[in-house]
Amino acid sequence: MATSSSDTNFSPTDFIIQGVTGKGNLFRPSDWVDRLCGIMSRFHPDVNISNDRHLQYSPYVRPALIEGVRSVLVDARLYALEPMTYHFLHSFARDNDLHVIEACVLQQSNKA
Numbered sequence: 001m002a003t004s005s006s007d008t009n010f011s012p013t014d015f016i017i018q019g020v021t022g023k024g025n026l027f028r029p030s031d032w033v034d035r036l037c038g039i040m041s042r043f044h045p046d047v048n049i050s051n052d053r054h055l056q057y058s059p060y061v062r063p064a065l066i067e068g069v070r071s072v073l074v075d076a077r078l079y080a081l082e083p084m085t086y087h088f089l090h091s092f093a094r095d096n097d098l099h100v101i102e103a104c105v106l107q108q109s110n111k112a
Contacts, residue, residue, distance in 0.1 A: 012079035017072040018099040
């Protein structure tokens with residue numbers, strides 16, 4: 001998955017990492033999704049609720065439940081911001097023999 005700046009054929013895509021290994025086993029530890037998404041999360045002040053702060057997942061790396069399996073949604077736009085992180089996520093899935101689905105990751109809707 002390594003690319004160089006001269007690799008003009010590389011085009012990042014949205015993908016989903018499912019917590020199922022190539023042998024069909026659930027990936028452990030059970031909180032792997034939270035840990036992986038947590039590396040891209042940040043504390044965000046909510047101006048509507050005094051000075052409280054809450055943890056907010058990145059819009060580019062989000063947890064999800066896909067077909068009953070804990071998963072991570074990765075948005076291709078991450079590549080433009082943090083190409084090393086984009087490649088890290090692909091490598092993480094490959095190194096742990098996790099199921100990867102190339103798919104369109106829909107943006108989260110804004111809550112009213």
